[in-house]
Amino acid sequence: MRNIxxxxxxxxxxxYRRKSTIFWTILFPIMxxxxxxxxxxxxxxxxxxxxxxNQDRDNGEYTxxxxxxxxxxxxxxAFDIHEVDASQNLDEVLKEASNPRxxxxxxxxxxxxxxxxxxxxxxxxxxILRRDVSQISDPAPGIINTVIRQFSTHLIVGxxxxxxxxxxxxxxxxxxxxxxxxxxVIGMTVMTTGLMGAVSINTExxxxxxxRKLATTPIxxxxxxxxxxxxxxxxxxxxxxxxxxxxxxxxxxxxxxVSLTLPAVLLLFAGAFAFPGMGMxxxxxxxxxxxxxxxxxxxxxxxxxxSGTFFPIEMYPDFLKSVAQILPLTYFNxxxxxxxxxxQPDIAITNTIIVVILAVIFIVIGTLVTSWREK
Amino acid sequence: MPAKETVIEVNSLVKKYGALTAVDNISFKVKSGEIxxxxxxxxxxxxxxxxxxxxxxxxxxxxxxxxxxxxSKRSDLSKIRSRIGVLPQEFNTFELLTVRESLKFFGGVFxxxxxxxxxxxxIDMEEYSNILYKNLSGGLKQRVGVAISLVxxxxxxxxxxxxxxxxxxxxxxxxxxxxxxxxxxxxVFLTTHYMDEVETLADNVAVILSGKxxxxxxxxxxxxxxxxxxxLVVEGGGESTYKVLKNRMKDVELEPNGDVLAKIHSKSDLSxxxxxxxxxxxxxxRFSVRGATxxxxxxxxxxxxxxxxxxE
Ligand SMILES: Nc1ncnc2c1ncn2[C@@H]1O[C@H](COP(=O)(O)OP(=O)(O)OP(=O)(O)O)[C@@H](O)[C@H]1O
Ligand SMILES: [Mg+2]
Numbered sequence: 001m002r003n004i005x006x007x008x009x010x011x012x013x014x015x016y017r018r019k020s021t022i023f024w025t026i027l028f029p030i031m032x033x034x035x036x037x038x039x040x041x042x043x044x045x046x047x048x049x050x051x052x053x054n055q056d057r058d059n060g061e062y063t064x065x066x067x068x069x070x071x072x073x074x075x076x077x078a079f080d081i082h083e084v085d086a087s088q089n090l091d092e093v094l095k096e097a098s099n100p101r102x103x104x105x106x107x108x109x110x111x112x113x114x115x116x117x118x119x120x121x122x123x124x125x126x127x128i129l130r131r132d133v134s135q136i137s138d139p140a141p142g143i144i145n146t147v148i149r150q151f152s153t154h155l156i157v158g159x160x161x162x163x164x165x166x167x168x169x170x171x172x173x174x175x176x177x178x179x180x181x182x183x184x185v186i187g188m189t190v191m192t193t194g195l196m197g198a199v200s201i202n203t204e205x206x207x208x209x210x211x212r213k214l215a216t217t218p219i220x221x222x223x224x225x226x227x228x229x230x231x232x233x234x235x236x237x238x239x240x241x242x243x244x245x246x247x248x249x250x251x252x253x254x255x256x257x258v259s260l261t262l263p264a265v266l267l268l269f270a271g272a273f274a275f276p277g278m279g280m281x282x283x284x285x286x287x288x289x290x291x292x293x294x295x296x297x298x299x300x301x302x303x304x305x306x307s308g309t310f311f312p313i314e315m316y317p318d319f320l321k322s323v324a325q326i327l328p329l330t331y332f333n334x335x336x337x338x339x340x341x342x343x344q345p346d347i348a349i350t351n352t353i354i355v356v357i358l359a360v361i362f363i364v365i366g367t368l369v370t371s372w373r374e375k
Numbered sequence: 376m377p378a379k380e381t382v383i384e385v386n387s388l389v390k391k392y393g394a395l396t397a398v399d400n401i402s403f404k405v406k407s408g409e410i411x412x413x414x415x416x417x418x419x420x421x422x423x424x425x426x427x428x429x430x431x432x433x434x435x436x437x438x439x440x441x442x443x444x445x446x447s448k449r450s451d452l453s454k455i456r457s458r459i460g461v462l463p464q465e466f467n468t469f470e471l472l473t474v475r476e477s478l479k480f481f482g483g484v485f486x487x488x489x490x491x492x493x494x495x496x497x498i499d500m501e502e503y504s505n506i507l508y509k510n511l512s513g514g515l516k517q518r519v520g521v522a523i524s525l526v527x528x529x530x531x532x533x534x535x536x537x538x539x540x541x542x543x544x545x546x547x548x549x550x551x552x553x554x555x556x557x558x559x560x561x562x563v564f565l566t567t568h569y570m571d572e573v574e575t576l577a578d579n580v581a582v583i584l585s586g587k588x589x590x591x592x593x594x595x596x597x598x599x600x601x602x603x604x605x606x607l608v609v610e611g612g613g614e615s616t617y618k619v620l621k622n623r624m625k626d627v628e629l630e631p632n633g634d635v636l637a638k639i640h641s642k643s644d645l646s647x648x649x650x651x652x653x654x655x656x657x658x659x660x661r662f663s664v665r666g667a668t669x670x671x672x673x674x675x676x677x678x679x680x681x682x683x684x685x686x687e
Contacts, residue, residue, distance in 0.1 A: 006483050010469050010476075017471040017507075208467040213523070216429060216461040217484045218453065373431050 003219050007227035008234070011201070015235065025235050029189050029243050036185075036310065037178050047080040048140045051093060051102035055086045056109040063110035069127075069164075072151050073103075078143050094130070101140055104128040116163045117156060124162055130169040141168065182256045183336035184309035186243050190236040190271045191329050192300050197232045198279025199296040202370075203289045211372075221372040225280055229363065232279075233272035240268060256341065263348035264339035270355040271332045277362025278328070284369040303329050328358050379406040382531055382562050383428060388437035390423050397423045399586035400437065405531075405579070410553065410563040412577035412594075414570070414673070417684045420586040421566040422464055425533050428564070429461050442530060457485065460524035464535035464566075466517065470509035474500060474519055477508060478526060485527040494522040498552050514545025521552055531562045538572060539684065550576055568684045570669035574598075580669075582676055589676050594669055601675045602667025607648055609635040611660030619655045623647050639664070 015021050050073070056066040074081055084093050084102070094100035105127050112125040129144060145166060152163045205211045214224065247256040258264070279296065286292045306320060307313075307329035313321060324330045335351025338344040383405035390398040398420040405411040413421055426432040428441055430452050442458055444451040468477045475491045482488035495504050498518040503511065508519060517537050524532055534553070538546040546569075553576060556563055567573060573580050574594050581591040590597055604626075609616050612635035620627045624647070626638035639645055645664070652659070670680070679686040 003484060006480060010472060010480055013476070014469065014471045208470070209463060209465050210467055210469060212463045213461075213466060213468065213520075215431065216456070216463060217481065218456065219484055 003223040004227045004230065007219070007223065008231045011227070011231040012234070015231075025193065025239050026242055029185055029239050030246065032185055032188075033182070033243060033246055036181055048078055048138075048143075049082070049097065049099040049101055050079040050140065050144075051082045051084050051090070051097065051100075052105070053084040053086060053088075053090050053102060054105045055107040056105050057086065057107075058110075065110040065113055066105045069105065069109075069148070069151055072147050073144065076143060076147060079140075090130070101131040101138075102129070103144065104130065113155065113163050116161070120161070124165045126165050126167045128167050128169055132170075141166070179256050179341050180312065180337070181310065182243065182247055182258065183340050184333055186240045186268075186340075187271070187307070187329055187333040187336050188304050188309045189239045189243065190268065191275045191303065191332065193236045193239055194232045194272060194275025195279045195282070195300050196293070196296045197235060198228050198276035199283045199286075199292050201228050201231075202280065202283035203287075203292040206283075206287075207289050215373045221370055222367055224372070225363070225367045225370055228280065229273055229276040229366075232276040233269070236272040236275075237268065258340035259343065261339050261345070261348070263345065263352045264336065267332065267335045267339060267348070267352045267355060270352060270359045274328055274332075274355055274359035274362050277359060277366045280366030280370055281362065284366075284371065303327050306330075308333050328355065331355050331358070379408060381405070382407045383411075383439070383441050383564065385424075385428070385439040386437055388424070388427065388439055389435045390420070390427060390432065391435045397586055398427070398434075401581075401583070401586070401588045403581050403588060403591055405562060405564060407562055408557065408560055409578035410557050410565060410576050412573045412580040413564065413566045413583060414568065414573050414580055415566075415583035416568055416677075416681050416686045419583045421583060422535055424583070425535050425564065425566060429459060429533055430455055457487075457527060458530050460527065460529035460532040462517075462520045462524045462532070462534040462537055464539075466520040468508055468519065468523060471507055473505045473507055474511070474522075475504045477519060478522060481523045481526045487528065488526045489528050494525055497525065497555065498522045499548075512545065514541050514548050517541065517545075517549050518552055521549070521556075525556075529561070531564060532556065533564045535566050536568070537565065538567070538569060546572070568681050570673055570681070574669045582673065584677055590672070594672075597672050598667050598669060601672040602669075603671050603675055604638045604640055605667065606665045607637045607639055607645065607662065608665050609637070609652070609659045609662045612657065613659075615655075616652065616657050616659055619651050619657055620648055623651050635659075 015025075052070060052073070054062050054066050054070065056063045062070070070081070073079055084090055090102055090104070094102060109125055109127070112122070116122040116124060127148070129141060131138065131140065148164050148166060149162065152161070155163060205214075211224075244258055244260070247258055278299075282296060282299065283292060286295045306316075306324050307327045308324060309329070313324050313330065316324065331351045331354040335348050335355060338346075338351065339348035381404050383403075385404070386402050388398055388401050389396065401420075401424065413424065415421055423432060427434050428439055428446060430446050434447065439446045441455050444455050446455065469480070472480065474495060478491035478494050482491060492504070495501055498521060500515060500518060500522075503515060508516065511519065521532075521534065521537065524534070537553070538549050541549065550572070553563055553565070565572075565576065577594055579592065580594050580597065581588045582597075583589070590601060592600075609620070611633050612620075613633045614629070616635045617627060617629040620635060620637050624637050624644055625640060628636045630636060637644075637648060674680055677686065681687070
């Protein structure tokens, strides 16, 4: 145990004395999050979805003024407008929506405007915009505001009063790509740091002869394997921590507040053991240093793309779906998503169990096959 | 001090790698407190032999005892390891640790260990103790390696080619450290393909060729037995001296620096040479007679010279 701790300490010293490793562990995930987050955060929304619930009716018909406001919004061509009948529960509708954004025109809208037109002291009428307020880059409020201001000035020529104002309301947050992507980035980062880190540490120290020296001391093979795995786990936790931390920033492209439930933490531990374990096995069979790095890449990159890191596996063609079934990262990603974002404990626990089993298998095989001394 | 006891005893040791017999039935003894050189070209079987003695490789047959403990007995393994020091061939330690940090790390591996600063003093590197290993010169790196092999205060130290690839000054630095070790009573087992290293350091030497020991003894004894003839050196003699001597003597060579070397086979050779040089009024700087060196021993045993480890 003392040996393991001492070796891990040495690795950590190398980590912070080697500037490039700091870059990769810390900056790489941030870069990925920024790039993918901004590319996909408004994915598929060429027109802004807007649900309108017009509660202002007269004999079952929309009142003239409320209808005029709807027409004005429609004429901007910026919105894909869905009308929601006043009898429907708006919250239910928005829950299903991928872009939950709704404008509510309250009952009495028309009447209040008319009052205001004849009586300067009457308060302005309010419409309610309910939307996911974490979407800071959302252009919808600005557009609606402009439309309403024009709508007001048309009504009362030569007057600067605003007879209609917008009241914003925080609503449901719908499905956002970043919710899907953030657990994926965590999974991917834990996998790549673990797998590639273990391979490169092993090759580096075998090539430069440090392993040969260690083998002459009472340090055992198991000490070495566990030290490598433990160190890679620390690095993976650091990277995962940074990503999770980013999710707490009030920047819409990151903003995902994950829940660190027990399965989520267990899963992170299991993943942080499983992937370096895989690396130890790989390092044993590929002895040439450049080939070792190349083969680590050759495994890590396809696995990254095929395990539902960037896109849901349901979107894959059938044969890739079956490939995803045999990749450890698939279970890690699915588990993380279920535990951290989707709040599905059953799925989280099943996947956690699978990853724990894989971790044990990889570590045992990795230890058995690592060669410590020449025969 | 008691009479010198045997600390390493090797009997008919054999190591085969498949069809290749890398170590072929060798036997020798190493006495306490001496520097024992194991000398041979690349691929002769030096590393295979030391690593068997260090319990890192398993012999195919034969036996060996280190400090009275059997290298093939599992129960003796950890006892042997705790009492020996090892500098592997092409040694390296963690490159981004300082000298002191490395020594502390390796010290921490053993229950009983020497203090880092004490070791730094032994290798005479006080001013480098806070320098990262990767920033040291080759010679200093090897000295760190020697210090690391001493962390557990071993009785026997195995050094596998500790000066290979170093420049002459760096090699002398390592030699000084090894001579100090000997003074402090340690037994040093050293592999090398440098003949001057054998002559300078070794109390006893075994020459190994293709897995077999072809000669063993003190360097002095081997030189007188296998070294062959003395050599007349005519410094600055050049082409003209070379031509004159070539007519009178059998083995004459012209070195690139202008020195002429002539082997003295009989007593008359020497007087013949001078007569010829005088008669022809040849110009030269000075002359000297050089005894045989360990290079000659190796040349005569193998029929070849070693240049940077390779037989030529
Ligand atoms: N693990 C191994 N498997 C197969 N053959 C080996 C192994 N180790 C060494 N050999 C072979 O055994 C012979 C002796 O090798 P060894 O390393 O002991 O020589 P050496 O004297 O130390 O040489 P060098 O000066 O190059 O270090 C060589 O032919 C080498 O190729
Ligand atoms: Mg060798």
